[in-house]
Amino acid sequence: MSQLLISTITQHVSLTAEEQQRIPAFFESLPVRRHQFLLREGEICRYEFFIEKGCCRQYETDSTGKENVLQFSVEGWWITDLDSLLTETPSRFNIAMLEPGVVWQISKLQLELLFNEIPAVERYYRIISQRAYAALQRRILWLQKPALERYQAFVAAYPFFETRLPQHQVAAYLGITRESLSRLRNKIAKTSR
Amino acid sequence: MSQLLISTITQHVSLTAEEQQRIPAFFESLPVRRHQFLLREGEICRYEFFIEKGCCRQYETDSTGKENVLQFSVEGWWITDLDSLLTETPSRFNIAMLEPGVVWQISKLQLELLFNEIPAVERYYRIISQRAYAALQRRILWLQKPALERYQAFVAAYPFFETRLPQHQVAAYLGITRESLSRLRNKIAKTSR
């Protein structure tokens, strides 16, 4: 049973014990290996994914082969390609695990049924959608700043990622090379000493 | 009467003639001068704005005084600080006109009333919200690429902005200096010749 899913939802809205019981049945739980794909570029995204355990990334591979990370997701976070899911068009993104873990997936239809059955979950969904939107806006403003400030903003906002993610993945999220990030970290270490 | 507002909505959803009649009463129309603010940093955003005529920008002023543009908006587009509007917290952004024009504003309450009265408008709102989200994601991927590619992606996506906006505003949107943009344009002009 996903205690985490329920507790994540109840951080934002109230659910009766009975509602909490009914929620997991709308999802499918699956164990996932490291490097396993939840979505591949060119596929139509059919699910919203809730990360029960582990860590993953959503990224595109551009024409030069460079991987640009749109988002990371860890325990208690959601991830999907919303545009592909809603419009049923092929996705430009890959979603792949960086660590093994457990993922709960829910289809568009099941999500709709869940909203109808438990309106508080729909309210929860709206709240986190708004947060996701605001997070993208913040991200855009970061990306308009020099690399050092981007990195510092990232670390300040998500300190737990600092130790958990490989540095070259962080670099791909910040839009810089791994070498540049290594230099920045070196510079910071020297300055603070 | 805002013919543009109605025609913009009916591009996405169907409205009866009678519904079309009732919509404008939910809005206030205001003429706006160049440089006029629709929202100032520190204020709580109280409206969604529909641009009937003219052009505006949403931006933050960072600690060094640099202005970073989050979004432009022209005829037929919406603009607001959604986070401030929904949470009733002070905005980090300014929204200011780049050209004189006419703006239709609607409060959160009136928007809710409009949704209840004409559900098709709520559907329309969901559709454009999804598009806005997808646009922010694309923007993030652009910003992870070199300046030249950012600029070319911008021009390809919004060719009409190219002639309408001052170049230094475009530069502030792309996260580069006006001088850099000037150089890039010069380089492109030489290459294509």
Next chain:
DNA sequence: CCTCCACAATGACAAATGATAATAAATTGG
């Protein structure tokens, strides 16, 4: 235990971008 591979750090050099300053051109508002 060993090999292979992913990951990180570093140096040398090239390219891109920022900072500053000077100038010219275009536009705004009276």
Next chain:
DNA sequence: CCAATTTATTATCATTTGTCATTGTGGAGG
């Protein structure tokens, strides 16, 4: 129409970032 303001270009130089090559380290898996 004119003055003031805004906008754009260009050159120079400093800084940042990218590219390429090399090395070292630690962990995964046979």
